[in-house]
Amino acid sequence: MADRTQTLPQTTTALNVHNWRKTVESGLIVGVVSLFIILVGFVSVFAERNIIFNVLSFGQFVTFAAVIIGGYLAGLRSDDEAVGVSGAHGAALGLTAGIMVSTFILLASSTDLSRVLVNATEETLTVIRFGLGAGPGSVVLTTLYMAVAAASALLARVEPHVRRSIIITLVVVLTFGVLEDLIRTLIPRWLARALFAVNGLSLVGTGIMAGITLLGSLAWPTISERTEPVRDWFNEPGREAVKSASTIGMMSILLLAAPWVLGLYLSDVIDNIGLYILMGIGLNIVVGWAGLLDLGQVGFYAIGAYSVALLTSPNSVVAQFLLATFGITLSWWAAVPLAVFFAAMAGVILGIPVLRMRGDYLAIVTLGLSEIIRIFVTSEAFKPILGGPQGILRIPKPSIFGFELDNAQLIYYVVVIGVAITGYVAWRLGESRIGRAWIAMREDQDVAEAMGINIVQYKLLAFAFGALFAGLAGAIFATKLGSVFPGSFQLLISINVLSVIIAGGMGSMPGVFVGALLLVGLPELLREFSEFRQMLYGALLVAMMLLKPDGFIPAPHRRRELQEEENQ
Structure with a gap:
């Protein structure tokens, strides 16, 4: 008994150490992360970008971003100790980080480092020193690091509902400050004047946003409890049709009204997201379901776009030939079925040489085939037909009963229709015998073949459907832009589409939508971060691979596997 009593304090002491x-x-x-953020130029670029006018700039905030996250994680890690100890852990973390950054401030203030570190300028140092001298600025920065890290650690120990409400409030205030220019275009002028100052949120606006968000978040459980009888009524047996009709009706109203509420710019962003969703759904069939690593999606995207351009543009020799020989001029609607057919056939033709390849070899070959298509459209030999580097211009817009869909807000409806059709087709394929055959191939091709699945047939089907959906995306892209150029079909598009389905969850249909929103929508909204776009993009992918390697919304079979692993 005495041995056990002695062992317990020793174990506790070891744990504390x-x-x-x-x-x-x-x-x-x-x-190290804070210094990296400072030295890549975040601070100097966003020094004048206020979150709260004359109180907090975005440049100052990013110097604290790593400290906030680190302090919060330190609080979670010490949740078995007293609350005060968690705060001390946060303060110690802030002190350690503050000493490192302060050492840099003192060194850079006494020595010109800008020849080696181009962003170690006096402007950057002034921002992180809060306009003070090197010594006082370092002391203030270290003190603030300690205070912020301690507060973050204490936040981690707060009751979960309150903690969640505080975090939501901080995120909303930060979002409104960063996206000020965009939000101003979406809200009435009187509200914009109430919330924003010349640059960033006003103090009054910050208080309004924080108060409304915090009260709403804290009241949400009560609201949810009060509305529970309504949800129970919808969930009663026999009311599934009412529930489905209500959901579809609300979604339809939202989708129809969205472009007119959001405006031209955001409608264009949604159009781009929709194009990546179309390509992502196609690639999800090939990679996520059939297990065929394909990097040639951009090639089929280009085939769809060029097919529409050749069939509809007055500048195209193909369209001129059709008019002169048969007296017909194809509209965009008439050209789309032909474009997706050509893309699907290209998928089958290009799939035949790679039938026996798997994994990395397949990826390399499909990459090469897509590059062949890109070189083909830039070829001088085919310039009279495909336009060469100058591309094909004057692609007509879709029209309905003589009404031309000539801007992003109207093209949005074409994109939504395309996404709805492809999503439904892909969903039905996934639930069918074909979908089950693809999944069996992905798990083990040899076993699938031994079970009687025709591997050649189903591989070609996967390539055909993947190419077909990419071709549809290309057809919409061509009419949206009104022209096609070889430069629009770079390898990066294939990599981005693959990133979309990896981020969302391989084999997951909802994951394609989430991945496109995160990896296509967010960078479009944050265009003022254009200098750091690829870096942020890469950081998001790395973080996601570390924290959620199966994607944000894993496929159903993968969710079951993860649940079984947790239960064990």
Whole structure:
């Protein structure tokens, strides 16, 4: 008994020492990340971009971003200790990071480092020193690092509902400050004047946003409880049709009204997201369901776009030939079925040489085939037909009963129809015998073949459907832009589409939508971050691979596997 009593304090002491060691290590990591953020230019670029006018700039905020996250994680890690100890862990982390950044400030203030580190300028140093001298600025920065990290650690120990409400409030205030220019275009002028100052949120606006969001978040459980009888009524047996009709009706109203509420710019962003969803659905069939690593999606995208251009543009020799020989001029609606057919046939033709290839070899070959298509359209030999580097211009817009869909808000409806049709077709395929055959192939081709599945047939079907959906995306892209150029069909598009389905969840239909929103929509909204776009894009993918390697919305079979692993 005495041995057990002695062992318990020893174990507790060892655990405490381990926690403090982890805190110091985390502080060093946070310091390195903070220095990286400063030295890549975030601080200097966004020094004049206010979140709260004359209180907090975005440049200052990013210097604290790593400290906030590190302090919060330190609080979670010390949740078995007293609340005050968690705060001390946060303060220690902030002190460690603050010493590192302060050392840099003192060194850069006494020595010109800008020849080696181009962003270690006096302007950057002034921002992170809060306009003070090197010594006082370092002390203030370290003190603030300690305070912010301690507050973040204490936040991690707050009751979950309150913690969630506080985090939501902070995120909303930050979002409104960063996206000020965009939000101003979406809200009435009187509200914009109430919330925003010349640059960033006003103090009054910050209070209004924080108060409304915090109260709403705290009241949400009560609201949810009060509305529970309504939800129960919809969930009663026999009311499934009413529930489905209500959901479809509300979604339809939202989809129809969206472009007129959001305006031209956001409608154009949604159009781009929709194009990636179309390509993502196609690639999800090939990679996520059939297990065929394909990097040639951009080639079929180009075939769809060029097919529409050749069949409809007055500048195209094909359209001129059709008019002169048969007296017909194809509309966009008439050209689309032909374009997707050509893309599907190209998928089958290009799929035949790679039938026996798997994994990396398949990826390399499909990449090569898509590059062949790109070189083909830029070829001088085919310039009279395909336009060469100058592309094909004057592609007509779709029209309905003589009404031309000539801007992003109207093209939006074409994109929505395309996404709805492809989503439904892909969903039905996934639930069919074909979908089950693809999944069997993905798990083990040899076993699938032994079970009687025709591997050749189903591989070609996967390539055909993947190419067909990419061709439809290309057809819409061509009419949206009104022209096609070879430069619009770079390898990066294939990589981005693959990233979309990896981020969303391989084999997951909802995951394609989420992945497109995150990887296509967010960068479009944050265009003022254009200098750091690819870096942020890469950081998001790395973080996602570490935190959610199966994607944001894993496929149903993968969710079941994860649940079984947790239960074990």
